Amino acid sequence: xxxxxxxxxxxxxxxxxxxxxxxxxxxxxxxxxxxxxxxxxxxxxxxxxxxxxxxxxxxxxxxxxxxxxxxxxxxxxxxxxxxxxxxxxxxxxxxxxxxxxxxxxxxxxxxxxxxxxxxxxxxxxxxxxxxxxxxxxxxxxxxxxxxxxxxxxxxxxxxxxxxxxxxxxxxxxxxxxxxxxxxxxxxxxxxxxxxxxxxxxxxxxxxxxxxxxxxxxxxxxxxxxxxxxxxxxxxxxxxxxxxxxxxxxxxxxxxxxxxxxxxxxxxxxxxxxxxxxxxxxxxxxxxxxxxxxxxxxxxxxxxxxxxxxxxxxxxxxxxxxxxxxxxxxxxxxxxxxxxxxxxxxxxxxxxx
Numbered sequence: 001x002x003x004x005x006x007x008x009x010x011x012x013x014x015x016x017x018x019x020x021x022x023x024x025x026x027x028x029x030x031x032x033x034x035x036x037x038x039x040x041x042x043x044x045x046x047x048x049x050x051x052x053x054x055x056x057x058x059x060x061x062x063x064x065x066x067x068x069x070x071x072x073x074x075x076x077x078x079x080x081x082x083x084x085x086x087x088x089x090x091x092x093x094x095x096x097x098x099x100x101x102x103x104x105x106x107x108x109x110x111x112x113x114x115x116x117x118x119x120x121x122x123x124x125x126x127x128x129x130x131x132x133x134x135x136x137x138x139x140x141x142x143x144x145x146x147x148x149x150x151x152x153x154x155x156x157x158x159x160x161x162x163x164x165x166x167x168x169x170x171x172x173x174x175x176x177x178x179x180x181x182x183x184x185x186x187x188x189x190x191x192x193x194x195x196x197x198x199x200x201x202x203x204x205x206x207x208x209x210x211x212x213x214x215x216x217x218x219x220x221x222x223x224x225x226x227x228x229x230x231x232x233x234x235x236x237x238x239x240x241x242x243x244x245x246x247x248x249x250x251x252x253x254x255x256x257x258x259x260x261x262x263x264x265x266x267x268x269x270x271x272x273x274x275x276x277x278x279x280x281x282x283x284x285x286x287x288x289x290x291x292x293x294x295x296x297x298x299x300x301x302x303x304x305x306x307x308x309x310x311x312x313x314x315x316x317x318x319x320x321x322x323x324x325x326x327x328x329x330x331x332x333x334x335x336x337x338x339x340x341x342x343x344x345x346x347x348x349x350x351x352x
Contacts, residue, residue, distance in 0.1 A: 014084035014324070021079045025072055032068050063347055070340035077333035086324045095315055096224045097137045097153045099182040100125050102164065103231035103260070104144040105173035107277035110232075112266045113299065118169050121230035121260045124298060124307055126161045128228065131312045139185050140164055145172020145237055147181040174238030175231060179255060179287070183248050186225045193247055197239045220292020222252030226315060229287070230298075232261040233280030245287040254293035256311060257284040262299050 108118040139153035151163035180194040265278030288295040
């Protein structure tokens with residue numbers, strides 16, 4: 001419930017001082033009630049007035065009050081319009097490219113999700129790409145002990161799906177490298193910083209400017225692309241995932257992370273060795289939070305639809321802006337006033 005309430009639009013007014021005009025609607029409401037009582041009083045004390053017709057004929061019915069009430073609501077809506085209301089709303093984003101990173105490490109063979117972590121990740125990634133708008137390009141990065149582009153960004157969703165199907169589990173996990181390769185695929189100008197991190201240089205990053213004004217880029221502010229990582233979070237080589245996330249955040253790129261597996265984990269036996277492999281949610285959450293994105297757990301097959309629907313919603317409607325909605329209240333007021341006039345003309349033969 002709290003999460004649902006937090007998504008409701010937050011209203012404010014550019015000219016809040018004009019809201020005092022609502023007092024006029026209250027005065028007119030009070031005047032209408034007084035006139036109605038006076039009319040009923042006259043009917044009771046002067047029965048001969050019943051012959052007047054329209055003024056009395058509808059007195060016992062509710063519909064006599066409908067046109068005036070609609071007119072008062074129209075006045076209230078127009079008053080809101082005069083005050084110039086605005087709301088913080090989720091707007092369609094202008095995303096053009098999504099790069100999917102799929103973890104192919106040995107731990108992704110685990111079967112705490114059926115049929116396995118890697119198959120669940122592949123299925124979720126393909127469904128996600130299939131639901132993206134037609135104009136969005138999709139790329140695929142395969143990540144194990146090293147990382148490489150399996151499919152360059154293309155508007156062909158079939159090509160991306162085919163590349164995902166070809167992926168097989170391998171050895172090693174370089175989570176940071178996977179994110180850096182995805183970032184350079186999305187923004188080629190980051191290649192220099194990415195290479196520096198992959199070579200072990202941990203010098204603090206210098207954030208680029210969003211404009212010549214010198215304002216720093218806000219994490220998650222890059223509107224044209226995003227990265228989606230499917231992984232169990234374990235990494236044993238290459239730069240830290242959080243370092244790669246810092247570089248992505250410095251360029252405003254969002255990295256949505258999907259945790260594949262369970263926190264309890266399972267014992268995995270491969271090539272004569274056995275180990276318990278668990279989902280490391282901590283690092284995946286840190287990556288998502290640092291880049292202004294979100295983390296989604298994929299702990300069982302039943303969560304698959306919820307994950308890709310939530311991801312698709314964030315990618316398609318991930319932009320929150322304050323929008324003036326004066327036109328909506330102005331149109332509502334005009335519609336209510338028109339309905340009031342038409343109903344009065346139809347029922348009583350006069351506009352009001």
